[in-house]
Amino acid sequence: MSDTALLVMDVQHGIMNRVTDPDYAARAARAVATARDAGVPVLHVVIGFRPGSPKANERNKSFGALPPDVFTDDDPGSAIHEAVAPRPDEPVITKKRVSAFAGSDLELVLRTHGIEHLVLTGVATSGVVLSTLRQAADLDYRLTVLTDACHDPDPEVHRVLTEKVFPRQADVITIEEWAKTLA
Known part of the structure; x- marks a missing residue:
């Protein structure tokens, strides 16, 4: 069993x-x-909320102003994109905030499966990837970020994070470079 897992986030x-x-x-x-x-x-x-309940206090700039039905089970926008659709044996972790660890059972799933190395991908580089990387580093996970499997609406923010910030706590490589390490 591999001690590595790929996280496909948001x-x-x-x-x-x-x-x-x-x-x-x-x-x-x-x-x-x-x-x-x-x-x-x-x-x-994935980000997911209960229907009809507040997502966050209105002071929370990210979640406080969201409509009441967004990212609930009935919201088509909550579905995972078909390009990366999970197989039946692949866990889907539901989080409540930006970090993959926030309000989720991710850490329990990782410990249960002996995962010590996280390979991070997702949208957005300045959101879920950054928040998850920081928390995972504090939890002593070994980290890799796949630069070309992350996206940010601001290309300059993506560049600064992947070239200057993330390398302090993670290996930052491309999908092709990662594939070579697995061969």
């Missing part, structure tokens, strides 16, 4: 409809295929 229709890079979904799918071919577990992380 690749949901309601988020992907704001991705401006037309090739992003195909690259994310290539990262998933690379993991599956190498026997690396794939974990899908």
